[in-house]
Amino acid sequence: MPSDITPTHYSSIPTLDYSKSQRPGPERDEFLASLRDILVNIGFLYLSNHSVSMEVVNKVIAFSPKFFELPQQMKDDIDFTNSRAFLGYFNVGGERVIHARSGTEGPSAITETREQFTFAADRDPKLTEGYPEWAKQDGSGLWPPEEPIPGFKAALVDYYEQVETLSYSFASLIAEALGLDSTAFEQWFDQDRKKMQPRAKLMRYPPPSSPKETGIASHEDRGFLTFLLQASNVAGLEVRNLSGEWLPCPPIDGTFVVNLGRALEKITRGVCLATSHRVLSPPGPEVRYSVPFFTNVSMYVRIADADPQFPQEVWDMYQARQRKLDRPVEWMYSRMDKELAGLTRLTYKVKNHPEMGQRHHPVFFQEVFPNGPGSAPKTAPADGAVMA
């Protein structure tokens, strides 16, 4: 680990060279040791020399501004509200999720302003035939027509598939770094990877028009792992260290920023840290673009079933960190973590977007929110059976 980092007070985000993990020997051991420190104490890293082709990365970087420059009507035609899978275009203000957790800012003080396009490789609906309604939240995306932006879908899908492969490889490195068998996290993913559909996004952060506007307020990601491509040379991402200070995480060419999500934090009983971060939209004239990819767990697992068997030295590192952390780790299982992950996920989605829940998943919506939008969700049966 670089010398400016100590578990309690790191002052910059470390870089790991992925290629070292692919060469058995001392370099790989060193990679895993650094990774372990980062997982427990930092939760954020830059990954260099990764397996995703730079040609594909550069295409995605070039397409990011081009997509947002398309005529507004063309973007509105693929608005995510038309997608049962919640894939497609979100206009500025399309998503106003205010994150109240662990931030120092008051939750009502901030409006999040960003334009985004959520995408994924298509999934075959037959894969979920016979499954309950909550399993049918994946599918095909909404894409702009080919003619005004030729090669766009092919480049993004190519990128998606390569990052997806990297993400599962990285998950097995995380298991090894924590002293587990490299296959220890397989139980959280479907063996048929096509049964999962991680989400990726193109993001554009317009310059704020008032001090109350920001890109994204302080939050932790919900999923397992996030791979973020900073797609323009414009900073804005900040990471909160154990002492509560905000550290810049500026773009570095050729790298991904990798961070840990709350699903991984819970699966590891708090050992892996889902670190808070935020985006302060730059004032302009340059615009920040980014492309996050969110790996998630299978829809058919229960996060609360986690019982990781770490060696004592890993638990010791966890205890040492907990004594220094300025906030409690929020890994306690909620009621929803005791349900199958797919049921939990769709419940959150329809809660955040009730009009879409009513439109695309009406039976599910009625089951989960029998007293209408805005009411508390009903406890769903553990096997999700009545949701079909």
Ligand SMILES: O=C(O)CCC(=O)C(=O)O
């Ligand atoms: O755009 C970025 O730099 C970060 C995005 C992010 O944190 C998120 O989408 O969860």
Ligand SMILES: [Fe+2]
């Ligand atoms: Fe995030």
